[in-house]
Amino acid sequence: MALLVDKHRPRTLDNLSYHSDLSARLRALAQSGDFPHLLVYGPSGAGKKTRIVATLRELYGPGVEKIKIDSRVFQTTSNRKLEFNIVASVYHLEITPSDVGNYDRVVVQDLLKEVAQTQQVDLGAKQRFKVVVINEADHLTRDAQAALRRTMEKYSPNLRLILLANSTSNIIAPIRSRTLLVRVAAPSEDEICQVLKRVGEKEHFRDVEALNQKIAKDSGRNLRRALLMYEAVHAQNEVVTEKSLVPPPDWEALIAQIADEIIEEHTPARILQVRAKLYDLLTHCIPATTILKTLTWKLIPKIDDELKPDIIRWSAFYEHRIRLGTKVIFHLEAFVAKFMRVLESYLNGIELDFD
Amino acid sequence: MAPLLQSSQPWVEKYRPKQVKDVAHQDEVVRVLTNTLETTNCPHMLFYGPPGTGKTTTALAIAHQLFGPELYKSRVLELNASDDRGINVVRTKIKDFAAVAVGSSHRQGGYPCPPYKIIILDEADSMTEDAQNALRRTMETYSKVTRFFFICNYISRIIEPLASRCAKFRFKPLSEDIMSSRILHISKEEGLNLDVEALSALSSISQGDLRRAITYLQSAARLFGSSISSKDLISVSGVIPQEVVEKLLIACKSGNFDLANKEVNNIVAEGYPVSQMLSQILEVIVEADDISDEQKARICKKLAEADKCLIDGADEYLQLLDVASNMMRALCNMPQEFPYES
Numbered sequence: 001m002a003l004l005v006d007k008h009r010p011r012t013l014d015n016l017s018y019h020s021d022l023s024a025r026l027r028a029l030a031q032s033g034d035f036p037h038l039l040v041y042g043p044s045g046a047g048k049k050t051r052i053v054a055t056l057r058e059l060y061g062p063g064v065e066k067i068k069i070d071s072r073v074f075q076t077t078s079n080r081k082l083e084f085n086i087v088a089s090v091y092h093l094e095i096t097p098s099d100v101g102n103y104d105r106v107v108v109q110d111l112l113k114e115v116a117q118t119q120q121v122d123l124g125a126k127q128r129f130k131v132v133v134i135n136e137a138d139h140l141t142r143d144a145q146a147a148l149r150r151t152m153e154k155y156s157p158n159l160r161l162i163l164l165a166n167s168t169s170n171i172i173a174p175i176r177s178r179t180l181l182v183r184v185a186a187p188s189e190d191e192i193c194q195v196l197k198r199v200g201e202k203e204h205f206r207d208v209e210a211l212n213q214k215i216a217k218d219s220g221r222n223l224r225r226a227l228l229m230y231e232a233v234h235a236q237n238e239v240v241t242e243k244s245l246v247p248p249p250d251w252e253a254l255i256a257q258i259a260d261e262i263i264e265e266h267t268p269a270r271i272l273q274v275r276a277k278l279y280d281l282l283t284h285c286i287p288a289t290t291i292l293k294t295l296t297w298k299l300i301p302k303i304d305d306e307l308k309p310d311i312i313r314w315s316a317f318y319e320h321r322i323r324l325g326t327k328v329i330f331h332l333e334a335f336v337a338k339f340m341r342v343l344e345s346y347l348n349g350i351e352l353d354f355d
Numbered sequence: 356m357a358p359l360l361q362s363s364q365p366w367v368e369k370y371r372p373k374q375v376k377d378v379a380h381q382d383e384v385v386r387v388l389t390n391t392l393e394t395t396n397c398p399h400m401l402f403y404g405p406p407g408t409g410k411t412t413t414a415l416a417i418a419h420q421l422f423g424p425e426l427y428k429s430r431v432l433e434l435n436a437s438d439d440r441g442i443n444v445v446r447t448k449i450k451d452f453a454a455v456a457v458g459s460s461h462r463q464g465g466y467p468c469p470p471y472k473i474i475i476l477d478e479a480d481s482m483t484e485d486a487q488n489a490l491r492r493t494m495e496t497y498s499k500v501t502r503f504f505f506i507c508n509y510i511s512r513i514i515e516p517l518a519s520r521c522a523k524f525r526f527k528p529l530s531e532d533i534m535s536s537r538i539l540h541i542s543k544e545e546g547l548n549l550d551v552e553a554l555s556a557l558s559s560i561s562q563g564d565l566r567r568a569i570t571y572l573q574s575a576a577r578l579f580g581s582s583i584s585s586k587d588l589i590s591v592s593g594v595i596p597q598e599v600v601e602k603l604l605i606a607c608k609s610g611n612f613d614l615a616n617k618e619v620n621n622i623v624a625e626g627y628p629v630s631q632m633l634s635q636i637l638e639v640i641v642e643a644d645d646i647s648d649e650q651k652a653r654i655c656k657k658l659a660e661a662d663k664c665l666i667d668g669a670d671e672y673l674q675l676l677d678v679a680s681n682m683m684r685a686l687c688n689m690p691q692e693f694p695y696e697s
């Protein structure tokens with residue numbers, strides 16, 4: 001059984017529910033015969049991908065939905081073989097180069113040239129060019145990004161790129177200046193409620209406005225998360241009401257527990273206890289950044305305002321370290337220890353004041 | 356049937372100057388190359404400078420003007436970062452091309468056709484140091500029959516032994532005047548209506564990068580039709596609306612962490628890129644009259660650190676919130692960090 005997120009994913013620009021001015025613009029672009037390279041960016045769960053798939057359909061018709069997965073082998077200069085999956089229709093391809101880490105340049109180089117040098121197979125195709133969708137473009141290495149530059153200019157008759165990213169911060173300037181920037185903001189809480197309502201009607205769920213609002217709020221404006229929560233709540237309750245609980249996922253509950261523990265006691269023994277839980281989270285493939293951020297959000301409401309900027313500072317500091325280092329557990333634990341220390345001296349400082 | 360071939364050409368390509376003399380604002384290199392067209396003398400060249408200032412354009416133009424369409428293929432090798440240019444390619448493909456002897460100089464079909472070949476290494480800053488080193492010999496050995504054109508954004512990435520063998524030209528960011536006149540020219544050709552305000556907005560947001568200006572112009576024309584306002588241009592450029600920046604500053608000035616956090620949350624959910632936000636904060640802070648030098652220094656230091664962290668791939672939300680809470684402390688003259696020994 002498909003998840004609601006997939007089952008009710010809108011397939012055409014007309015059916016997209018929010019940002020209707022953006023949909024209209026994308027439609028105008030697709031119909032203009034003058035479709036540019038796009039750099040589509042926005043937070044995750046904002047619906048970038050859905051919007052792009054709908055745009056492709058506008059460009060080529062329903063044929064783009066007939067996709068197959070190709071497994072391809074590329075060879076690096078050091079003769080290493082790389083296996084790589086490509087999702088493709090007759091009209092377009094979709095790749096996630098960050099799957100091959102530092103070898104992404106090879107894939108980008110070889111694949112794009114190949115696409116650029118072959119014509120559309122379908123002579124009745126509505127567009128002369130093929131589209132290559134690049135997922136997680138903000139994770140492309142600098143080398144891979146550099147490899148895109150001239151390709152985007154030179155092969156413009158046969159090739160259009162659609163880059164998807166969470167932010168443009170990590171996209172080099174020469175690429176930004178070769179693309180049309182399309183920002184997709186997260187839907188507002190109201191917009192999320194409307195989507196939930198619509199999905200609920202199709203599924204014949206009981207409509208509880210207040211519950212939807214609560215879900216929208218808890219989702220942090222992430223539509224994917226909201227739909228998952230919505231589905232869970234309706235699956236777990238015979239009759240949902242305003243008061244139905246939307247339980248957080250297990251991992252989030254565990255992090256909340258860690259937060260309580262490190263506020264309560266600031267000792268090496270406690271660090272050791274927490275370590276086991278952190279390992280537990282990591283072995284369940286919760287990304288270290290997510291752990292650190294979630295922990296931070298659980299801690300912040302529990303401490304004095306005066307101290308909040310310090311905790312953010314260290315959280316940002318150790319998150320950066322996580323990116324640079326290889327052993328994420330070190331940095332998570334360092335944050336825990338740092339937090340205890342800062343809190344401890346803050347509390348002592350207050351006591352001193354009263355002396 | 357493939358429809359609409361003509362109009363699907365991006366304007367950056369359509370309006371790429373075909374002749375060296377049409378390259379705007381880079382007078383020195385234009386003068387030297389115009390001279391080359393007469394004398395056919397040409398040293399190895401190194402073009403460097405920011406994106407969209409005409410480097411690739413100039414190199415392609417001179418190559419075409421020297422050899423004409425017939426000889427171009429056999430006399431010019433153009434390699435860019437999308438081509439493999441590792442050490443092996445330098446030792447084989449590049450060397451082989453460089454080694455081929457060419458006939459003596461005589462004009463053909465109105466083109467000077469000098470007795471050498473040209474190898475254009477575009478985006479050369481992405482070549483490894485090893486590959487660059489391997490080029491040294493080739494450059495020397497075949498300098499009679501081959502000229503090299505290196506093109507890059509950052510001259511510091513080109514190893515000294517290569518750079519020192521070239522005549523170096525820095526491509527300057529285009530001035531607002533020149534930018535405006537190119538844009539007006541294109542607008543006229545494309546039948547667009549651009550008022551004075553829009554024109555100056557476009558020149559200033561593209562910061563000397565003409566390709567960016569042309570891309571924005573074409574994007575705005577596609578999306579908003581032939582009458583284009585400064586607002587349309589700002590919306591396609593990825594610049595964050597000024598009121599968003601102001602709101603964050605106001606929240607920081609209030610000294611209330613939760614307010615600042617709420618703004619940061621909103622900025623990230625709206626999808627505004629944090630690196631862009633940092634540069635716009637910087638602009639506002641530096642120019643503000645009601646912020647002391649010491650406060651400015653504190654804020655700017657943090658902005659620089661956060662910018663570096665973002666380049667390393669750090670989390671955008673945490674970085675912006677760190678900047679915001681630091682800014683809050685600076686603006687409210689709170690101590691930098693809670694006084695505990697470290």
Ligand SMILES: Nc1ncnc2c1ncn2[C@@H]1O[C@H](COP(=O)(O)OP(=O)(O)OP(=O)(O)O)[C@@H](O)[C@H]1O
Nearest residue numbers: 174367370371378379406407408409410411412566
């Ligand atoms: N000096 C200039 N005079 C006229 N047009 C220019 C000039 N500089 C840039 N352009 C316009 O901008 C486009 C891009 O220029 P070009 O490809 O030469 O940039 P570049 O300097 O090679 O940039 P990058 O460093 O990103 O490769 C050209 O197609 C042309 O339309």
Ligand SMILES: [Mg+2]
Nearest residue numbers: 410411412477
């Ligand atoms: Mg170039």
